[in-house]
Amino acid sequence: MKILYVTVGLIAIYLYVSFASLLWEGLDRKLVARMQRRMGPPILQPFYDFLKLVSKESIIPRDANKFFEIAPILALAASIALLAYTPLGFEPILATKGDVIVFIYLLTLIAFVRVIGAVSSGSPYAQIGAQREIIMLASREVPMMLGLFTILWRLSKLGVEKPFSVGTFYQYNIWEIGTPLTIVGTFVLLMVFLLWLASEIEVGYFNIPEAETEVAEGPMAEYSGRHLALFKLSSALKEFASASLVVAIFFPWGVSGYLGLSGVGAVILDLVFHTLKAFAVLFVSMSIFRAITGRLRITQAVSMFWSRILPMSLIGVVLLVIDVLGVIA
């Protein structure tokens, strides 16, 4: 019975999140176009793009090996599995002790599968894109994981049922602790997470692997038709899941408690409210960031991660740690 419930829930969440994340892509393109004083495409444009790509011919290059065809399916499978561990205004379906590690693992796996697909395509452009993607992957995870584990460690001190689970954020949130050092530290970590989100979805400064004018769309250079459509969908899902993590850490409040709802109604209301919050976070970290910044070189991006964002994350972490250890009263 439990398995049935989980399966039906996951399919429902998958359908809802695919719709919401593709809708956000359309909203994003429209908003950026308005910032540049253009009309912009219709809001449903990503759906048209998706349907077009699904119905087009899919070319397999002669030099490609078997992974070229498997990679898009694996990427979509990893993103659907990711949704089972994504906080969406309520505890993730499969929330257990320490599931944050699975969350990060699946998030990284999507990028990794993209790289495998690109390397298997046999195109030099795709390989340059894949190298850039791996370099970015190695740099961006460190500040994010440092911040995430510190916040979860701080929350586990408050005595939660499942320590190091993404579901903890709905029991306690980091702002509730309320001491000045925690608030400053959390604010610093919020900045780190917004920058991490921008690099995770590769926009603005960090649009380096998919630089369409330099390396011909990078890892996606040889993909066409339905394979490309699957990759587009999986990266849209990944976008939404990453934004959901930021929302759950810093803005976990729901509205159903105030309205006195319970049961299915509360779940649906919280899901919709969570979607709006995720759109707001993506608006800051994706649309505005994309409209006002250009692309960095890969060396500049790496040095930015290791010499700016990592120290920033360290400062936030030290502030949180000092507060709990009571070194300065």
Add this chain to the structure above:
Amino acid sequence: MSERETLEKKISTLCKYLGRSPWVFHVNSGSCNGCDIEIIAALTPRYDAERFGVKLVGTPRHADILLVTGPITDQSLERVKLIYEQTPDPKVVVAVGACPTGGSVFFESPFTNAPLDKHIPVDVFVPGCPPRPEAILHGVVLGLERLIKKIEGEKE
């Protein structure tokens, strides 16, 4: 109806949403850069081709429409054919400018291979040296209309 035409029709029926999101790839076959700048002008905020879903892509694998400029020099002839083959079906080819249409100032030159339709099937020729951005957008619309006619012709 030749065998190729039947095949083309069959392929085009697969795709009903192409008119909603035509992705454009720009092929420069030895152009003087005049037409290329006009293509860029058609994508700028003033004309904003993105409002029809048009997107300039960096690889022929993602493209639906090929915009070919230039008189197809000897060096670029093989590349143009290769790019045409690399583009997934259904696709529309638009020859932009006087050069791929009839050779322009390179008419009867031994080193150029205009017109373009001697080498690959072309749907629309947009003459002009260079053509205005409005003319290029009109050419793309005509190409898509031809594709839609192919789709509807199959239904009847």
